[in-house]
Amino acid sequence: MxxxxxxxxxxxxxxxxxxxxxxxxxxxxxxxxxxxxxxxxxxxxxxxxxxxxxxxxxxxxxxxxxxxxxxxxxxxxxxxxxxxxxxxxxxxxxxxxxxxxxxxxxxxxxxxxxxxxxxDGHAIGAICVTEPGTGSDSADMQTRVEYDARTNEWVINGFKRYISNASVADVYIVYGVTPRDDGAEPRVTAVAVPKDAPGIGFPRNYTFMGRRGCIVGEVKFDDCRVSADHLLGNEGEGFAIMRGMFNFERAILGGSGLGVARSAFEVARRHAQSRKTFGQFLGCKQLIWDKIAQMSWRIDAAELITYRATKMYDAGTDGKALMKEAAMAKLVATETANFCVNEAVQILGGDGLTKEYGRTEQLYRDARALTIVGGTSEMVKYLIASRDLPELKINL
Missing domain, CATH: 1.10.540.10 (Acyl-CoA dehydrogenase/oxidase, N-terminal domain)
Known part of the structure; x- marks a missing residue:
């Protein structure tokens, strides 16, 4: 396909x-x-x-x-x-x-x-959404983004974690809640924060089992101040900005999943055609060709769903209209990546567990993050179902 x-x-x-x-x-x-x-x-x-x-x-x-x-x-x-x-x-x-x-x-x-x-490739950016008590439930963020009229600045207080490019990024897009004077529910506001802003800190970076070389860590804001012109959109529009960003991110993650899945499939395919057991190539065994066939059709399905979403976006579809298709791209491609790397390791046997015989063990470790980052598989299933069950308010 x-x-x-x-x-x-x-x-x-x-x-x-x-x-x-x-x-x-x-x-x-x-x-x-x-x-x-x-x-x-x-x-x-x-x-x-x-x-x-x-x-x-x-x-x-x-x-x-x-x-x-x-x-x-x-x-x-x-x-x-x-x-x-x-x-x-x-x-x-x-x-x-x-x-x-x-x-x-x-x-x-x-x-x-x-x-x-x-x-231009001369700077790196980062996105600050996730907090210790807030992952997919971004509406429950504790980070505060408040305007100080006296100094004409936005003041950020809070703590973010699992931030890709933390400590090495040059600018951070920070999402936090802004209290309202009328006592209504606070709304999400987005601001751009440079790495050298007063009050920004990077307590630690994490050690992950996979994605080695990608720096992920914590970002702390302690009365961090940026000038008023660092606001993105208008005050309280952060959630809509975030939703558009997530559509983009989830389609991109569809590509990420496809790349990992395709790489694992090629390793498994080559091995099945070159490794002999009991006088036959491994790929001649029914249980092995079943694995190859399942990997193949899943990759094709993921490709179709992913590039359907990107083509829709490029044709002008965005926001809520693209939410389901972007979520499906992310779900299917990342689940496919995990399926394919698991099967590839199984096909390679002991070779699949070692660095000495290729990079299958790396793919196995790397792929595990794909069904978590950018919205877990469980969360994107909710987004899909919420579009298909419009008359119901699904209780998360």
């Missing part, structure tokens, strides 16, 4: 970006995985920026050869990068998730200060 929904131009772009990543990312993938080499990550990010690939989502800022660049091409980039190294792809996907609200909702001076350096 390879690239069934993609045009000839899309397919040519895939070949182009695949060759680029083979030149720039593949030689550095081992350093990113084994030594968690941030310099290697930054080198490839800069190369992507200089080549114009970080501008794919922003047609008004794009300077390449594509006639209509968009989410489809950003997702192709995500897929091809994840097939080589998912940890690296997480870094650029997070930076683009930061660039997305800056492009749509920041003032012109703010875009010049923070968006352009990200798109």
């Amino acid at each position: 390879r690239d069934f929904l993609l045009t000839e131009e899309d397919c040519a772009f895939r070949s182009e970006v695949r060759a680029f990543l083979q030149r720039e990312l593949s030689p550095r993938a081992a350093d990113i995985e084994d030594r968690q080499d941030w310099n290697a990550v930054r080198h490839v990010v800069r190369a992507l920026g200089e080549a114009g690939y970080l501008r794919l989502m922003f047609a008004d800022l794009y300077r390449g050869s594509l006639k209509k660049p968009g989410l489809t091409h950003a997702t192709i980039l995500s897929e091809e990068a994840s097939a080589i190294n998912y940890a690296f792809e997480t870094t650029i996907a997070t930076a683009l998730s930061c660039a997305y609200p800056l492009h749509r909702h920041a003032s012109a001076p703010l875009r010049d200060a923070y968006l352009e350096p990200i798109l």
Whole structure:
């Protein structure tokens, strides 16, 4: 089914970006995985920026050869990068998730200060949503974003965790609640916070079983202050900004899942055709060809669902209208990635558990994050069902 929904131009772009990543990312993938080499990550990010690939989502800022660049091409980039190294792809996907609200909702001076350096590959962005008591339930955030009329500043107090690019990002999109004078429920507000803002701190980074080379940690705000012009959109519009960002992020995660799944499938396919047991190639065994067939059809289904969502977005669909399709892309592709890496390890047997016989064990560790980040599988199922059961208010 390879690239069934993609045009000839899309397919040519895939070949182009695949060759680029083979030149720039593949030689550095081992350093990113084994030594968690941030310099290697930054080198490839800069190369992507200089080549114009970080501008794919922003047609008004794009300077390449594509006639209509968009989410489809950003997702192709995500897929091809994840097939080589998912940890690296997480870094650029997070930076683009930061660039997305800056492009749509920041003032012109703010875009010049923070968006352009990200798109050029000279800066890294981060998104601050998750808190100790708040994951998918973003409405229960405890972080406060309050306006100080005396100094004409926004003041942020709170604590965020599981933040990709924490401590190494140059700018952070921070979501927090703003109390209302009328006593009504507080609303979510979004602000851009530079890394050197007074009151921002980075207590620690985490050690994960997978995605080695992707820096993830905590961000603390203690009377952190930014000037009033660092507001994104208007006060209280943060939830709508976040929803648009999540649609974008979940489609991109569809590409991430596809890249990991495809990589695992290729390892398993080659092994099944070269390894002999009891006088036959492994792929001749019924239980093995069943695994190969299941991996194959799941990847095709994930591809169709993912690129349906990106094509819908590029055709102008967004917000609530795209929520279900973006959620389905994320759900199906990331669950497929986990299925495929599990089966690949099983097909390879002992070889699948070692670093000495390939990277299947790395794919296995990396894939596990995919069904959690950007909204758990359980949460995106809720989003899908809420569209299909419009007359009910589903109790989470």
